[in-house]
Amino acid sequence: MRRFWHVRSARTLALMITFITLLAVSILLALSCILRLVSGQWTGPAEQVLNTLSGMRLNDSLAVSVMAVLAVLGLVLLLCALIPGRRQSILLDTDDPGAESEQAMSCRGISTLVGSAVERTDSVTRASVKTTPAWVHVSVQTPAHSVERVRQNVQTRAQSVIDGLPLQQAPKVKVSVQQRGGN
Amino acid sequence: MWTTHVVRQRIILAILGLALLVLGGLGLAAALLGFPKIKDLGQAQIGDSLPIDQQYLLPLGLAVGIVGIVLSLAVIITAIPRRPAAHEFRYESRNEGVSEIETSVIARAAESAAQTQPEIVDANVQIGGSATQPVLYARFTLRADAPANRGIELVNGRVIPDLEMVLGVPFAHKHVSFSFQKPEKQDSDKAVLI
Numbered sequence A: 001m002r003r004f005w006h007v008r009s010a011r012t013l014a015l016m017i018t019f020i021t022l023l024a025v026s027i028l029l030a031l032s033c034i035l036r037l038v039s040g041q042w043t044g045p046a047e048q049v050l051n052t053l054s055g056m057r058l059n060d061s062l063a064v065s066v067m068a069v070l071a072v073l074g075l076v077l078l079l080c081a082l083i084p085g086r087r088q089s090i091l092l093d094t095d096d097p098g099a100e101s102e103q104a105m106s107c108r109g110i111s112t113l114v115g116s117a118v119e120r121t122d123s124v125t126r127a128s129v130k131t132t133p134a135w136v137h138v139s140v141q142t143p144a145h146s147v148e149r150v151r152q153n154v155q156t157r158a159q160s161v162i163d164g165l166p167l168q169q170a171p172k173v174k175v176s177v178q179q180r181g182g183n
Numbered sequence B: 001m002w003t004t005h006v007v008r009q010r011i012i013l014a015i016l017g018l019a020l021l022v023l024g025g026l027g028l029a030a031a032l033l034g035f036p037k038i039k040d041l042g043q044a045q046i047g048d049s050l051p052i053d054q055q056y057l058l059p060l061g062l063a064v065g066i067v068g069i070v071l072s073l074a075v076i077i078t079a080i081p082r083r084p085a086a087h088e089f090r091y092e093s094r095n096e097g098v099s100e101i102e103t104s105v106i107a108r109a110a111e112s113a114a115q116t117q118p119e120i121v122d123a124n125v126q127i128g129g130s131a132t133q134p135v136l137y138a139r140f141t142l143r144a145d146a147p148a149n150r151g152i153e154l155v156n157g158r159v160i161p162d163l164e165m166v167l168g169v170p171f172a173h174k175h176v177s178f179s180f181q182k183p184e185k186q187d188s189d190k191a192v193l194i
Helices: A012-039 A044-055 A061-082 A107-118 A147-163 B006-033 B036-043 B057-079 B103-115 B148-167
Strands: A089-091 A101-106 A126-131 A135-142 A172-179 B088-093 B097-102 B120-129 B134-143 B173-181
Touching: A012 A044, A012 A061, A012 B006, A012 B057, A061 B006, A089 A107, A101 A107, A107 A126, A107 A135, A107 A147, A107 B173, A135 A147, A147 A172, B006 B057, B097 B103, B103 B120, B103 B148, B120 B148, B120 B173, B134 B148, B148 B173
Parallel strands: A101 B173, A135 A172, B134 B173
Antiparallel strands: A089 A101, A126 A135, B088 B097, B120 B134
């Protein structure tokens, strides 16, 4: 079954930046050639580039720099393509590839759900939650001195929310508490 | 609800990245390391290998430029994320003749019906495929202060079967995602103990 929601992140931004740059270079090249055809001579910048190229050696510092930039750029693009992106959802128990039924829950949605529950915990003044398929990172602020008790309460509450969801693989909950305010 | 072709994007990036890496790497090797076979290349003038002052520089440059423009535009256009397209399903019956249903109309009706349920804050439904093999793409946003299981059961037990009943056939593929939205006002029955 080809999935729609539970997919790894795309590489749209990297692809767009690369090909918009390539498009700009191609337009400049084609435009220079067309202007050369129309007017009978190269435009100033194009002539300058041609003169530089014709007099350049492969081991000149400029040529070496360009080669290095190309190699690094190539490596970055290759890594972009090969490193698997992170999935932004977690599959539900009701997901059934055999029945062509995909059911997923967004990580952002889980963050909202956990955040909403954690913010209702005693002594918590502020909470932020970040969810990945493996972890739920809960970060809370409290004015209370008994940080450990707040941590336990938040951990219990967040864990109960996660346990209540019909997820195929429940992420682990990690809580960090920051003491701020109070006396 | 947007989608793009992830595999195609990665293949294009991999090919381009590999080409640039090989080009840059070979150039650097030739210039700096001076491998025996390409040592002479390292000393060569770049202008020697370019058809400067020759008649075919202009058509070559123009061809490369136009190919680059077409290729770049094709990649950029196909990389733009898009929604699954709505369709017009055509039903033929011996007794009742031919009837057509615009799937976006059914999808909008399903969204409205789903939003009347207290557990569902928002619904985004799209129906693709064909009349005999419809495909469902849907995202339901549930209330964060209501039990999640109840919302999921409601969607699976009522919203989707109702849609299938309207279409007259079960969905061939179902792609459903759930999210949550915070209630606008948090109840403040908690204590802040310092």
